Amino acid sequence: MSAALSVSVSPTPPTASPGKSFAVVAQVALIALLWLGADTLSRRFLPFVPSSLLGLGLALVGMACGILRRDWLAAGADWLIGEMLLFFVPAVVAIVQYAEIIRSHGLAILVVILLSTVCVMVSTAVAVDIAWRFQARSAQRKAS
Amino acid sequence: MIDLINAVSPVASAWLVATVLLYFAIKRLHRRYPRQWLAPFILVPVILIAILLIAHVPYGNYASRSHWLSWMLGPATVAFAVPIYDYRHTIRQHWIPLVVGVVVGMSVAVGSSVALARLFDLPTTLERSLAVRSISTPFAMMAAPEIGGTADLAAIFVVITGMVGMILGEWILALLPLSTHVARGALFGAGAHAAGTATAYRRSTDEGVISSLTMIVAGVLMAICAPLLAHWL
Numbered sequence: 001m002s003a004a005l006s007v008s009v010s011p012t013p014p015t016a017s018p019g020k021s022f023a024v025v026a027q028v029a030l031i032a033l034l035w036l037g038a039d040t041l042s043r044r045f046l047p048f049v050p051s052s053l054l055g056l057g058l059a060l061v062g063m064a065c066g067i068l069r070r071d072w073l074a075a076g077a078d079w080l081i082g083e084m085l086l087f088f089v090p091a092v093v094a095i096v097q098y099a100e101i102i103r104s105h106g107l108a109i110l111v112v113i114l115l116s117t118v119c120v121m122v123s124t125a126v127a128v129d130i131a132w133r134f135q136a137r138s139a140q141r142k143a144s
Numbered sequence: 145m146i147d148l149i150n151a152v153s154p155v156a157s158a159w160l161v162a163t164v165l166l167y168f169a170i171k172r173l174h175r176r177y178p179r180q181w182l183a184p185f186i187l188v189p190v191i192l193i194a195i196l197l198i199a200h201v202p203y204g205n206y207a208s209r210s211h212w213l214s215w216m217l218g219p220a221t222v223a224f225a226v227p228i229y230d231y232r233h234t235i236r237q238h239w240i241p242l243v244v245g246v247v248v249g250m251s252v253a254v255g256s257s258v259a260l261a262r263l264f265d266l267p268t269t270l271e272r273s274l275a276v277r278s279i280s281t282p283f284a285m286m287a288a289p290e291i292g293g294t295a296d297l298a299a300i301f302v303v304i305t306g307m308v309g310m311i312l313g314e315w316i317l318a319l320l321p322l323s324t325h326v327a328r329g330a331l332f333g334a335g336a337h338a339a340g341t342a343t344a345y346r347r348s349t350d351e352g353v354i355s356s357l358t359m360i361v362a363g364v365l366m367a368i369c370a371p372l373l374a375h376w377l
């Protein structure tokens with residue numbers, strides 16, 4: 001379990017070494033290729049399935065069937081997820097195009113985000129807490 | 145061919161290179177001085193926006209090559225296959241609370257955003273872009289155009305949500321008595337995506353794992369539901 005925990009969106013990525021950097025670059029290229037394949041497939045044959053979802057699904061199925069090895073993707077995936085914030089910098093900088101909207105609606109937008117985030121957090125946490133207790137109780141009943 | 149020459153021309157690529165260098169420099173700085181306002185996902189866009197505004201650079205110039213960074217969000221979404229695969233046992237074990245958390249969280253996110261946006265008389269594009277904002281960026285940017293928002297606005301709102309959520313999450317946890325790490329993790333994952341997940345990891349690894357799973361599952365669910373939501377709203 002602890003090995004698996006180092007993957008995904010952990011805030012402190014492991015330090016790089018030359019051999020590892022090469023693996024990361026090659027694996028990012030492989031993942032990009034997977035995405036390109038999924039994008040082409042989605043555009044040509046499955047316009048109702050978003051390409052990102054198709055790519056994710058294909059990668060999952062590939063790993064489950066043993067066509068793709070987890071270790072071929074893991075270092076690249078770790079880097080892509082770890083540096084994800086870099087990839088949306090251009091989209092955030094695009095705010096300069098929306099000066100008019102910010103001037104007229106900025107405060108309302110902020111209030112919507114604040115209130116809605118509080119609603120989401122409280123409702124999710126309470127719902128999960130209830131579901132967790134329900135699951136624990138039914139597991140207990142099954143055991144006794 | 146001309147396109148290829150343009151793509152590698154140093155002048156055209158200057159903004160792309162500047163963005164990448166600035167990102168890694170700020171990241172280093174943030175690791176040494178871990179203050180919230182030094183977080184790269186806040187400071188890097190702020191610095192770039194300031195430069196563009198002061199130097200009167202149109203966004204089109206900035207984006208002509210930098211859009212390749214946005215393109216990387218596609219592969220970044222595919223990359224989530226690895227953590228999903230790694231945590232398949234955790235998902236199987238906790239699938240009931242996870243599904244409940246994601247469904248409730250996303251319904252409340254979309255519902256409350258749309259209701260509040262209408263209350264404040266915000267234009268439809270804003271309303272729709274706000275609706276997807278509590279999910280992880282690549283998914284939000286894919287889902288936004290489907291329901292009549294724009295990817296740019298969604299990305300901006302996602303970042304603001306992340307900043308707000310990191311702070312709000314801690315306050316809410318101080319007020320709300322939650323006994324399980326699953327509930328605490330889900331709160332961050334559903335409310336504040338990757339920024340919340342980073343906060344959850346700082347609190348405990350268990351919370352971090354649940355938070356990242358909630359975020360990923362929510363993103364996938366949103367991508368699936370977006371075309372349906374388009375009819376509904």
